[in-house]
Amino acid sequence: MNFVDILRPSSALFLDFDGTLVDLAPQPDAVTVPRPLLQTLAALGEYLGGALALISGRPIAQIDEFLHPLRLPVAGVHGTERRSASGEMTLLHTHPLEHVEEVAAALASRHPRLRLESKRGSLALHYRQAPELEQLCVDAMEAAVAQSPGLTLLRGKMVVEAKPGGASKGHAIEAFLREPPFVGRAPVFIGDDCTDEVGFATVQRLNGLGIKVGDGPSVAWQRLDSAAALRDQLQTAVAAKAGKVRA
Incomplete structure (x- = not known):
């Protein structure tokens, strides 16, 4: 190209x-x-x-x-x-993240190589230092987002993120x-x-x-x-x- x-x-x-x-x-x-x-x-x-x-x-x-x-x-x-x-x-209008934050923080407390990143209306869970935990992170965040109206789950490179649906x-x-x-x-x-x-x-x-x-x-x-x-x-x-x- x-x-x-x-x-x-x-x-x-x-x-x-x-x-x-x-x-x-x-x-x-x-x-x-x-x-x-x-x-x-x-x-x-x-x-x-x-x-x-x-x-x-x-x-x-x-x-x-x-x-x-x-x-x-x-x-x-x-x-x-x-x-x-x-x-x-x-x-953009944002939505409550409290439940997602609780779930992600609990997971990170058990696995110190995970990293939480809080942004405006969004929460990212990075697992670049613990790639073997990918499915655990995805499953936990999927479940938390499913119980959090207005949020959607976004997957990236070694990260899973809850963000506003719009x-x-x-x-x-x-x-x-x-x-x-x-x-x-x-x-x-x-x-x-x-x-x-x-x-x-x-x-x-x-x-x-x-x-x-x-x-x-x-x-x-x-x-x-x-x-x-x-x-x-x-x-x-x-x-x-x-x-x-x-x-």
Whole structure:
């Protein structure tokens, strides 16, 4: 896949963060952002007239911290919170998480390698340090969510998460596409996880393109090997659009 040929001034580019822009880490707070990536994203945003947004399961505040001083349009917590290109914040209605929190905390207390992550309207249970506990985590969270109206269960890479039923990366992308500077553009969404599949389906339904990073089944029409490969493609695209020849 040649990203230079895909990206046009009329595109709207949507990017997942973990496993897509940055390599996965043993713990969510341990990821590292290569410094050249900030310059690449800033240049891409300029080329696209600001039509570049991140679509992440992380809270917006975490994304801002990792990308500081760059401040981009972002959908966080799978679209539960969203900051438009103009800086306006939209927060979806959330639902009580008390029962899910009780179940997840009890499980984590028995298995110290599990990690709880509390976000706005969402609770994630990470089992990256204890992959053999996957089914136990899934079963416990499924049962807790089934008893918690308004919540749905989302499975990702070594994580299972309770979130508001109305939140999804696809809905967040559609919301951006109704606003300047994204409106009227051809959407491209790049992600790596099963949580990104609804985003791929959304942009392709809207005559755009989904690009899957890594292996595994996907509805995306294009694929890249790794986050490092994506960073290289983005950097190459920036150089090409600037009329430069990459060394």
